[in-house]
Amino acid sequence: MSEGFGLVVRFTLHDEDAAAAFDELCxxxxxxxxAAEPGTLTYVSHVPEGEPLVRVFYELYADRAAFDTHEDQPHTKHFLAERAKYLAGVEVTFLDVIGGKVATQP
Known part of the structure; x- marks a missing residue:
């Protein structure tokens, strides 16, 4: 796999109310x-076991251009503008694909 671009984002939320509001925003x-991002291959939010105030996103894009398209969408801009009020912290790790298996759509 020579193409593909991804990231893992770890969000730590202020409290349970912030977590609920953040989940609604997500x-x-x-x-x-x-509805609008065919180049976004995977976009999944997780709650790590035993960490109810943490959300981990796994995002995989067809390529860097697809990620840039995602970042430029109105819904993404809204998310980025609103998320800060719920967060105690955020960590982002960008990933370049070097190999793996990707599920295909039927």
């Missing part, structure tokens, strides 16, 4: 991603 953002 759900509305995901609707925009599903």
């Amino acid at each position: 759900a509305s953002t995901l609707e925009g991603i599903k």
